[in-house]
Amino acid sequence: MKKIDLKPVILSALLLFTAFIIAFSLYQKWSGTELAINNPAITKVTTESKQLDLKTIIHEAEKSVIQIEGQNDFNTITGSGFLFNDKGDIITNAHVIRDADVLYVRTANAQIYPAAVVGVGEEKDVAVIRVPQLADQNLNVEENSTVEIGDEVIALGSPHGFQNTVTLGIISGTDRNFSVDGFDYENVYQISAQITHGNSGGPLIDRETGKVIGINSVGTEDGLIGFSIPMNEVLSDINKWSNEMQNTQLDFTTTADIIRSQNDEQFVQDAEYLIEYFLDSVNIRDYINAYSLLGSNLQTENTYAEFREAYINIVNLSYSELESKPTENDQISTSTTLKIERKNQKKDTKKELKSLKLNFLVGYENDQLKIVDLKKTEL
Structure with a gap:
């Protein structure tokens, strides 16, 4: 029987093992070494900027x-x-x-x-x-803004008493100069966002950064053109x-005197505004803000964690027109039908649709308007 010479096989195995050890050692050394790139052509890394969500900026x-x-x-x-x-x-x-x-x-x-x-x-x-x-x-103010014609802007204010009204537009002109009612307006922005009575003094926000770049001040009679004072012109x-x-x-009046001077119609409007703001905050998942609108009794009954847990699975909600009336206890009773789309906790892909009847009771607590009671009835 012819013998098989194992020397070449053993030698090959030793060479492969040695090569593996050397390669592994080099890898360990290189992986722990910081590489320096001296090529001046590769000195700047750019990342694609993601524009802020419009709803988030506004809210x-x-x-x-x-x-x-x-x-x-x-x-x-x-x-x-x-x-x-x-x-x-x-x-x-x-x-x-x-x-x-x-x-x-x-x-x-x-x-x-x-x-x-x-x-x-x-x-x-x-x-x-x-x-x-x-x-x-x-709000974050842009102290040294560089504005160009065509930049998108958001104007917020309370035209005709409609609180927190939002109008969108662009910078349609710069360096405008004129005088109105004894005031000199110099280097102001011309904007396509509507400015009318009650808007004056509201912020002009850069759509891209979410920062305030101007003070909405004057509008034409037809409301088609507005003018905003640049922040860098008045910040000093x-x-x-x-x-x-x-x-x-400073000389302050008292909050109690202000509240007593308001009529029932204004009280109802304020109560409805508070409820709409509560529901909108839940819809945009701002649970901290929504929880802060509850009165002390409701907050005692439900901790913030419990409140958040009750709403966190809602992915969308809508509500019917509010129906409000004053009560005998100087409060406002308001009801609405709420339609919610809720994520199923057991099956993430499945969503549940529900309708609820909500009854709010709004009143003053420590001189501030709060939701003092809230009852839910499933329909």
């Missing part, structure tokens, strides 16, 4: 957009403004507040607070008022007034 901005109301011996004044620093300072137009003897503001969640004047422009149509209770709720005056004025130097 977040609405929290800091304020409806300004004032009174004098002759009439009621309505305008807009927006929070911009940690003191509760609100930027608006000088022409909105200059004739008011009493000033107060209404927030997006229908809360009412007294305000005081911090500073008013004489030639520039800009003013600052303060509400200390609204500190730390500011605004900061100067804000830094110089202390709360002890």
Whole structure:
């Protein structure tokens, strides 16, 4: 029988094993070594920017957009403004507040607070008022904005008292100069977003960044063209007034006096606005904001975690027209039919449709409007 020579086989195996050890050692060394690229042609890495969601921009901005109301011996004044620093300072137009003897503001969640004047422009149509209770709720302001014709913008305000109305448009002109009612407007933006009575003082927001670039100030009579003061034209005056004025130097009225002066019709409108804001917050999944609108009894009955758990599986909701009426206890009773689309917890692909009858009770708690009771009936 012929013998088989195993030496070549053993030698080949040893060579392969040695090669494997060397390769593994080199890999370990290279994987831990930082590579330096000296080619100047490969020095910049670009990433595709993702535009912010429009609904998110609007919903977040609405929290800091304020409806300004004032009174004098002759009439009621309505305008807009927006929070911009940690003191509760609100930027608006000088022409909105200059004739008011009493000033107060209404927030997006229908809360009412007294305000005081911090500073008013004489030639520039800009003013600052303060509400200390609204500190730390500011909008991001673009201090050195570069605006071009065609840039998309969002204008927020309260035209004709319709709080938090949103109009979309573009920058249709720049460097416009004119005078109106004793104010000089220099280098202002011309915008296609509609500006009308009550819009004055509201923010102009850059659609791409979500930051405030201007103060909506003037509109043509037909409402087709608006003009907005650039933030970088007035920011130095605004900061100067804000830094110089202390709360002890300001004159505030009381919230209770403001509430007592309102009529039943306004009370119903405020209550319905509060409920709509609650439902919209749930729909956009802003559960913290929705929970803050509940009165103390409802918050005692349900922790935030329990409240969130009750709504987190809702993927869409719609509601019918609100039906409201005052009660004998100085509260507003409001009902609506809610249609919800809910994700099935056991089967993610399946969705459940439900209809609920909601009965809200809205009233004042610590001088602020709250949902004091909420009952649900499945239909």
